[in-house]
Amino acid sequence: MSGLEGLRAIVTGGASGIGLATARLLAERGAAVAVLDLDPSGVPAPLLALKADVCDDASVRAAVDDAADRLGGLDIVVNNAGIGAQGTVEDNPDDEWRRVLDVNVLGMVRTARAALPHLRRSAHAAIVNTCSIAATAGLPQRALYSASKGAVLSLTLAMAADHVREGVRVNCVNPGTADTPWVGRLLDAADDPEAERAALNARQPMGRLVTADEVAEAVVYLASPAAASVTGTALAVDGGMQGLRLRPAAGS
Numbered sequence: 016m017s018g019l020e021g022l023r024a025i026v027t028g029g030a031s032g033i034g035l036a037t038a039r040l041l042a043e044r045g046a047a048v049a050v051l052d053l054d055p056s057g058v059p060a061p062l063l064a065l066k067a068d069v070c071d072d073a074s075v076r077a078a079v080d081d082a083a084d085r086l087g088g089l090d091i092v093v094n095n096a097g098i099g100a101q102g103t104v105e106d107n108p109d110d111e112w113r114r115v116l117d118v119n120v121l122g123m124v125r126t127a128r129a130a131l132p133h134l135r136r137s138a139h140a141a142i143v144n145t146c147s148i149a150a151t152a153g154l155p156q157r158a159l160y161s162a163s164k165g166a167v168l169s170l171t172l173a174m175a176a177d178h179v180r181e182g183v184r185v186n187c188v189n190p191g192t193a194d195t196p197w198v199g200r201l202l203d204a205a206d207d208p209e210a211e212r213a214a215l216n217a218r219q220p221m222g223r224l225v226t227a228d229e230v231a232e233a234v235v236y237l238a239s240p241a242a243a244s245v246t247g248t249a250l251a252v253d254g255g256m257q258g259l260r261l262r263p264a265a266g267s
Contacts, residue, residue, distance in 0.1 A: 019239060020045035022139060023086035025079065027051045027069055027126055028096030030058050032195035033145060036231035037093055038062050044235060046091065049082035051075075051126075069096045069122030072129075079129035089133035091238045094123040095145040099197050100159040107159045119163035120170065127174065134183050141238045144171050144187040145230075148253045151189060168249055175247035184246040186237040191253030194224040220255030 024041050028034040029050030039062070042048045048062050055064035063085060067078035083089040097119045100107055107115075123144055134140035147164040149157050168187060175185040192198060192215050205211040216223050233252045236242055251257045 018045045019091075019235075022046045022090040023048075023083070023088050024091035024093065024238065025049045025051055025082050025089065025126075025130070026093040026095055027067070027122070028145075029062070029093075030055050030064075032197065033190065033193060033227045033230045033234075034093070034095040036227040037095065037234045040228070040231045040235050041091070041093075041238070044239070047086045049086060051078050051082070052096070069125060070117050072125050075122075075125040076129045079126065079133070083130075083133045088137065089130055090137040090139050090141070092126060092130045092134065092142045093145070093234055093238065094126050094142065095234075096122050096126075097145060097163075099201075100163075101156050101201070102158060103156060104158040112159055115159050115163050116166070119160075120166045123167065123170065131178070131183070135181055137182075139240055139243075140181075140183040141242070142174065142183065142185045143234050143237045144185070145234070146171065146187040146189045146249060148189050148191045148251065148256050151249075151251075151257050171249065172247050179246055184237075184242070186242070186245060186248045186250065188230055188233045188237065189249050189251045189253060189257065190230045191219050191225045191251075191256045193230060194226055198224070218256070219253065220259045220261050223254065225252055225254055 024046045026034050026038040029038040030052035038048050038050050049065055050058045050062050051065050051067035055066055058064035065078045068074040100115050144167055146167045149161040150164040150168040171187040202208045202211050230252050233250050
């Protein structure tokens with residue numbers, strides 16, 4: 016893979032999970048990286064830690080401009096900030112729908128909107144959105160979350176079309192169930208955490224959860240010069256959930 020030396024990146028929601036793994040990998044590959052997060056206090060060096068609320072346009076604009084100023088420009092945006100939700104279409108009240116869509120969809124809109132003036136000045140401009148297998152597969156008890164990630168997938172394609180002639184590539188990654196702090200909290204809250212983890216492992220054809228580092232590798236590829244001809248693409252990192260239909264294992 017091509018190195019990222021000399022490139023400048025921001026990662027939203029980069030203080031933990033997939034975001035932190037991505038920020039670390041970008042830095043390891045040579046990029047200067049700013050992490051934008053509601054609580055960036057635990058972000059390790061050499062990452063630049065900046066406080067930002069993706070639900071607040073002024074906060075996002077200030078953080079993005081600050082990052083671009085301190086990094087000397089901006090080449091890569093990783094729109095990773097997001098929250099989860101459980102339940103069928105009957106279970107989540109309107110306020111929760113507004114909150115999840117505000118973070119998961121409008122948060123990406125605000126960040127991209129603030130970043131585009133900087134990205135247009137870059138010779139290598141890339142936006143990578145964290146989407147989900149929930150955008151392409153019907154998962155039980157995920158109506159609200161799936162709706163938000165379906166919007167992210169469509170938004171990615173529309174942005175790619177809008178900005179390709181400006182030299183800005185836009186792609187997304189679609190992780191399967193990833194072993195992240197949010198999934199860990201879901202498991203802890205289950206009546207039988209061990210059985211729930213086994214069920215999540217089993218629904219992915221590879222038989223295990225995706226790791227944050229595996230998703231980060233895909234994000235960094237899409238952000239890198241190695242993907243210079245890749246735009247408008249959704250890269251699944253899902254253990255085969257999207258495309259494989261396996262027969263039951265013998266004896267099961």
